[in-house]
Amino acid sequence: xxxxxxRDLRLAFxxxxxxxxxxxxxxxxxxxxxxxxxxEGALLARIAPGILWVxxxxxxxxxxxxxxxxxxxxxxxxxxxVSPLPLEGVVAMKALAHWLVTGLPLVLIAPVxxxxxxxxxxxxxxxxxxxxxxxxALSLIGGFGAALTVGLKRGGLILSxxxxxxxxxxxxxxxxxxxRGAVGGDAVVPLLLLAAISLGSVAILPFAAAAALRAxxx
Amino acid sequence: xxxxxxxxxxxxxxxVLEGLGFALRPSDLLVLRGxxxxxxxxxxxxxxxxxxxxxxxxxxNPDQITYSGHADGIKATLTVGENLGxxxxxxxxxxxxxxxxxxxxxxxxxxxxxxxxxGQKRRLGLARLxxxxxKIWLMDEPTVSLDAASVALxxxxxxxxxxQGGAAIVATHIDLGLPxxxxxxxxxxxxxxxxxxxxxxxxx
Numbered sequence: 001x002x003x004x005x006x007r008d009l010r011l012a013f014x015x016x017x018x019x020x021x022x023x024x025x026x027x028x029x030x031x032x033x034x035x036x037x038x039x040e041g042a043l044l045a046r047i048a049p050g051i052l053w054v055x056x057x058x059x060x061x062x063x064x065x066x067x068x069x070x071x072x073x074x075x076x077x078x079x080x081x082v083s084p085l086p087l088e089g090v091v092a093m094k095a096l097a098h099w100l101v102t103g104l105p106l107v108l109i110a111p112v113x114x115x116x117x118x119x120x121x122x123x124x125x126x127x128x129x130x131x132x133x134x135x136x137a138l139s140l141i142g143g144f145g146a147a148l149t150v151g152l153k154r155g156g157l158i159l160s161x162x163x164x165x166x167x168x169x170x171x172x173x174x175x176x177x178x179x180r181g182a183v184g185g186d187a188v189v190p191l192l193l194l195a196a197i198s199l200g201s202v203a204i205l206p207f208a209a210a211a212a213l214r215a216x217x218x
Numbered sequence: 219x220x221x222x223x224x225x226x227x228x229x230x231x232x233x234v235l236e237g238l239g240f241a242l243r244p245s246d247l248l249v250l251r252g253x254x255x256x257x258x259x260x261x262x263x264x265x266x267x268x269x270x271x272x273x274x275x276x277x278x279n280p281d282q283i284t285y286s287g288h289a290d291g292i293k294a295t296l297t298v299g300e301n302l303g304x305x306x307x308x309x310x311x312x313x314x315x316x317x318x319x320x321x322x323x324x325x326x327x328x329x330x331x332x333x334x335x336x337g338q339k340r341r342l343g344l345a346r347l348x349x350x351x352x353k354i355w356l357m358d359e360p361t362v363s364l365d366a367a368s369v370a371l372x373x374x375x376x377x378x379x380x381x382q383g384g385a386a387i388v389a390t391h392i393d394l395g396l397p398x399x400x401x402x403x404x405x406x407x408x409x410x411x412x413x414x415x416x417x418x419x420x421x422x
Contacts, residue, residue: 003307007296014295075289082266082285083308083350218269 001089004080008097018066022059022102023109029055030113041118048117049127049178055113056106056131057138057167063102064142065159067094068150068213077150081217087210095136095143095206103135119182126181126191133195134174140201141166147209151216170197219244219282219385220265220354225274226409229260233272233409240402242354242387245380247396250389252404258389259287261404262356265387284352286360290343294332298323298342301331306349317348320375322368336363344372348379355379355386361394370395 012019033051034044071077080090110131111124119127145163149155177190219242226236234257242248250258264271265278266285292301302314318324321341331339340363347355355376361369373395376386380398388394 076291
């Protein structure tokens with residue numbers, strides 16, 4: 001399974017692998033919103049938590065359809081299903097690779113973008129913490145959606161429609177944690193709920209996604 | 219090693235073959251024959267466990283089976299060695315040199331798979347069978363886009379596998395040049411057309 005993780009990371013960093021796609025999108029959102037909304041710092045600071053979380057969420061969504069589709073098209077998914085790798089493990093490793101390539105860079109760059117959106121000083125820790133705890137769920141939920149739609153040509157639209165509603169709880173709790181942190185309130189409760197969503201996703205979704213893959217390989 | 223009793227398989231919701239039965243012993247090579255669409259690929263995918271059988275029994279250890287389909291699962295941005303190394307690692311092995319030399323890929327080892335010709339890609343796909351270390355090879359049209367020399371190379375590899383107690387089922391249209399191969403024509407097992415009994419009721 002480590003071999004699969006290594007291969008996916010290697011593929012992501014080679015030409016055309018899609019590394020940086022989500023990062024560039026996230027950057028564009030954070031740069032363009034102040035230009036669109038205007039330079040008023042108080043307004044920007046108020047919407048910053050929401051904008052940052054929406055941006056991170058959409059950036060994650062951008063590369064989801066590649067998670068299984070490429071391996072499905074070139075037959076590698078069939079061969080993995082016949083190999084000793086459990087499909088649950090395949091899903092978990094692919095979601096982990098997606099998180100390392102897309103989610104983790106978003107977490108790391110978010111404080112810089114918070115500066116662009118004049119996020120209040122108290123919010124930075126909670127921004128980092130909430131994205132760090134929340135983005136794994138985005139990758140796993142996305143992996144489940146990608147597994148459901150793997151057989152479809154141009155499945156990106158239906159994938160977004162399936163995945164976005166499931167992203168909503170993460171978005172609400174994540175943005176709420178940052179907002180409360182920024183105004184000095186108690187941000188621990190939304191953060192814990194966010195962590196609960198991620199842990200629940202880790203526990204359940206690899207099995208659900210593997211079942212979906214099995215059905216789609218038939 | 220592999221026994222099949224009264225197997226029925228379906229594709230796209232239609233039964234394509236039924237009553238299929240055969241046994242595969244070590245060192246056996248079974249060649250599936252039949253016109254396009256008769257269900258060769260479907261049988262192989264069913265035996266590989268990629269789709270469920272409609273009826274019947276397949277007695278085999280799934281951990282001994284590997285499959286090679288129309289697509290080779292090759293990643294264009296990885297080199298030949300990296301592609302093969304991945305599949306070897308997945309199957310818990312690390313040695314890829316015997317497979318590389320068996321399919322004459324030594325000179326291409328460091329080349330990106332994107333720069334391979336169709337026949338070279340196929341050779342890489344076939345070399346993957348060797349690094350799995352599994353006993354039963356299920357192969358779907360393995361010789362597509364291979365030239366005569368490569369078909370001979372493939373024949374030698376297959377013969378080596380059989381000599382080591384392996385077995386293989388190959389769906390192919392061409393003569394592999396292996397006299398020990400047992401032919402199995404799938405045409406007689408073609409499922410009878412579904413009875414149109416409901417037609418009159420619907421239009422009465």
